[in-house]
Amino acid sequence: MPRKRLPQKGELVVATVKKVFDYGAYVTLDEYDNMEAYLPWSEVASRWVRNIRSVLRENQKIVCKVIRVNKKRGTVDLSLKKVTESERRRKMLMFKRFKKGENLLKLVAEQLGIPYTKLLDMVESKAVRHYGDILGMFEEAALRGEEALTSIGIPEDIAKVITEVAKTHIKIKPAKLVGMATLQSLAPDGVDRIRRVLMSAYDFMKGDEVRVRVYTVGSPRYIVEVTAYDYKTAGKTLEAIGQKILEEAKEEGLNVAQFEQVKQR
Numbered sequence: 722m723p724r725k726r727l728p729q730k731g732e733l734v735v736a737t738v739k740k741v742f743d744y745g746a747y748v749t750l751d752e753y754d755n756m757e758a759y760l761p762w763s764e765v766a767s768r769w770v771r772n773i774r775s776v777l778r779e780n781q782k783i784v785c786k787v788i789r790v791n792k793k794r795g796t797v798d799l800s801l802k803k804v805t806e807s808e809r810r811r812k813m814l815m816f817k818r819f820k821k822g823e824n825l826l827k828l829v830a831e832q833l834g835i836p837y838t839k840l841l842d843m844v845e846s847k848a849v850r851h852y853g854d855i856l857g858m859f860e861e862a863a864l865r866g867e868e869a870l871t872s873i874g875i876p877e878d879i880a881k882v883i884t885e886v887a888k889t890h891i892k893i894k895p896a897k898l899v900g901m902a903t904l905q906s907l908a909p910d911g912v913d914r915i916r917r918v919l920m921s922a923y924d925f926m927k928g929d930e931v932r933v934r935v936y937t938v939g940s941p942r943y944i945v946e947v948t949a950y951d952y953k954t955a956g957k958t959l960e961a962i963g964q965k966i967l968e969e970a971k972e973e974g975l976n977v978a979q980f981e982q983v984k985q986r
Contacts, residue, residue: 728753728787728797731913733804733812736760738781746777748785748799752819756797760785764800776801784809811923815854822848822855825890829882840879847873853936853946859883860948863891896955897948898982902966905941905977914973919943921969922962931958941977 736748745762749755785799830837848858851873861869862884870880904915919935926933934946949955963980970978
């Protein structure tokens, strides 16, 4: 989840409700330094509600979709009713990974004696590009050691501390399988179509029992990693994800859609 100054239209965001009024609510965006956003009353629920407070309460965590972004004013409008249950569940699972990765990186920054934001700038893009997210970087470090980090350009002194923190706080599952999706679309909104297809993989996450990571190795190839407590579960999950990706790709009208299991790196 790379940091951006403003979210993009159509993006799913985790928000905390701060103030509820008859005409809408003001929330803060957890992944964007708690910047304020607005949720209109008309976007709260698909059904008519007599009282907005029957749906929203202060300090409630919700998943919303960005419907408007005014870059000049720096304002963001959201919709709650446009988020499906599967999107909400998927986003919250990813958000929990984001928060755990963030907390672990803060421990590393503290041990190194450098500001967290500086450390984040140094490792975030590499972690997301090669391992899907910050937590994925820690998981790889716990599994493969410092080499998993230095091989992607992270300095040795930082890699050493990240690995130490990873091995202390990350429990590695014994079964890990990898699949590769090849997806391509010539449509004007092809990037969004591919993103929706790939996001369907996260529907198969089951807390700590089954974990899923998706990241690119260069368009049009995308890696899907499944980790579980045994290879049977991991294998069935990866197979199900592959079938789901192909089904979603057909519905989205992608020009190229292939999925295969590959050997671990």
